[in-house]
Amino acid sequence: MKHKDIIAKICAYHPPVDESITCDGYKAGDPEDECTGVVTALAPTMDVIRKTIELGANLLIVHEPIFYMTPDFPEWKTNFRNEVVDEKEKLIKEHHITIWRDHDRMHANVPDSIFSGVAWKLGWEEYQVQSSTPCTFVYHVPETTVQEMKDFLEDRFHMNGLRYIGDPAHKISKIAIVGHLCPGLFMEEKVDENGHYHDYATAIIKEMEEGRIDAVIPGEIVEWNVLSYINDAVALGKNKACFNVGHFNLEEPGMEYAAKWVRDLLPEDVKVHYVRVEDQYRY
Known part of the structure; x- marks a missing residue:
């Protein structure tokens, strides 16, 4: 099953959004690739990407941005180099990970996903x-x-x-x-x-x-x-x-819950995993 076919099922599950203004969409990878497994996670952090690779999955569905900007561009759109972005992009490309953001559609659901x-x-x-x-x-x-x-x-x-x-x-x-x-x-x-x-x-x-x-x-x-x-x-x-x-801790269960309904949308042979973004704060 191709990534684009899985994403089409997810989009059909949600109400439509205005495509001209939504932040939802592909942030990395190739929609035409065959899916080896799906991961739902709150954000595409380095740790989440590494765990996705360990699970043998190549489609990562996230709720938050990839490269640290509110508009969530799929590239580093500034006038200075970012070594963190460079390394992150390298890891994603080396392992052929496709990342798709599901934000506006989730919040448009009734009830909110x-x-x-x-x-x-x-x-x-x-x-x-x-x-x-x-x-x-x-x-x-x-x-x-x-x-x-x-x-x-x-x-x-x-x-x-x-x-x-x-x-x-x-x-x-x-x-x-x-x-x-x-x-x-x-x-x-x-x-x-x-x-x-x-x-x-x-x-x-x-x-x-x-x-x-x-x-x-x-x-x-x-x-x-x-x-x-x-x-x-x-x-x-x-x-x-x-x-x-905090924002991420609060919304984290929404992506754990997403693994349940995404799994229901797909054939049994497509494995769906949830990867938790750990609390980033220390006390």
């Missing part, structure tokens, strides 16, 4: 409740302490440590997995006709103020909006918390 995997990994699927805020997945889990939740997340996400804000003894039960808490994402930033400011961060704060969320688990962060609000709330004795697991 990545965050479905996160809920599955945490065992929270039965606890989900509705939220009207974009990219906000709320779970009403059995009551626990901030410390117990920190330990649980650290274990489930295979982390080397976990930064968090909150009183370890405080009780929480309404947890929201939220999008990146960075300006300009998920909602338009604006001041309305009444002089009220709106953006994604203030929408999350509103949910926390009105009692729908006790704690958040974000991807990327800045520290001057939601995290500063939570820090002040904790100083006032309120049961609020933030678990800063």
